[in-house]
Amino acid sequence: MSDRLLVLVRHGQSEWNLKNLFTGWRDVDLTEQGIKEAREAGRKLKAQGLTFDIAFTSALKRAQRTLGLMLEELGQTNIPVIKDEALNERDYGDLSGLNKDDARAKWGEEQVHIWRRSYDVAPPGGESLKDTLARTLPFYVTDILPRVLRGERVLVAAHGNSLRALIMVLEKLNKESILKREIGTGAPIIYHLGADALVASKLDLAA
Numbered sequence: 001m002s003d004r005l006l007v008l009v010r011h012g013q014s015e016w017n018l019k020n021l022f023t024g025w026r027d028v029d030l031t032e033q034g035i036k037e038a039r040e041a042g043r044k045l046k047a048q049g050l051t052f053d054i055a056f057t058s059a060l061k062r063a064q065r066t067l068g069l070m071l072e073e074l075g076q077t078n079i080p081v082i083k084d085e086a087l088n089e090r091d092y093g094d095l096s097g098l099n100k101d102d103a104r105a106k107w108g109e110e111q112v113h114i115w116r117r118s119y120d121v122a123p124p125g126g127e128s129l130k131d132t133l134a135r136t137l138p139f140y141v142t143d144i145l146p147r148v149l150r151g152e153r154v155l156v157a158a159h160g161n162s163l164r165a166l167i168m169v170l171e172k173l174n175k176e177s178i179l180k181r182e183i184g185t186g187a188p189i190i191y192h193l194g195a196d197a198l199v200a201s202k203l204d205l206a207a
């Protein structure tokens with residue numbers, strides 16, 4: 001097995017996940033449940049015998065706290081941590097702060113599903129997954145991937161849609177299959193990459 005390790009983790013449950021509100025770039029904290037999920041994710045990685053050389057996270061505190069809690073469980077709070085807006089959640093624009101059920105009642109189930117899961121339809125005033133990919137992918141290519149290919153073991157704590165964007169590329173998912181891809185809170189996905197940067201193996205700890 002190559003040591004080109006890349007682990008992706010969505011943050012634990014946030015206060016607005018619990019309240020069922022569109023969050024996007026709003027900077028809300030973890031719930032007690034989210035803290036538990038983050039610690040559990042760290043314990044799961046430790047149980048796999050994994051250690052990391054560097055970690056990446058977004059500019060938002062729910063992902064940063066999740067990372068900090070995982071590193072505590074791993075006993076690795078001293079590794080370098082790079083925070084970058086490129087890994088932030090998709091900007092939900094005018095939907096930010098609205099209740100997801102209220103939005104379904106107003107615009108219909110299908111429209112809301114398209115805004116939440118489609119590849120190229122942006123919510124009003126916000127980013128589509130394609131727009132999100134346009135900022136996460138260059139950052140992945142310039143800052144994350146070269147380290148993985150050099151053999152550094154990399155942990156990324158980010159968000160449902162910034163991770164869906166990266167997963168779309170890593171797993172070569174098309175516009176149809178990404179529609180169905182859900183990323184659970186605090187559920188690590190462990191990849192080993194080949195020297196060609198393609199996925200050599202994948203272990204989804206949520207599965």
Ligand SMILES: O=C(O)[C@H](O)COP(=O)(O)O
Pocket residue numbers: 021022023024025089092116159160161
């Ligand atoms: O930003 C949000 O509201 C959530 O973190 C992700 O939302 P989604 O499940 O609608 O993509």
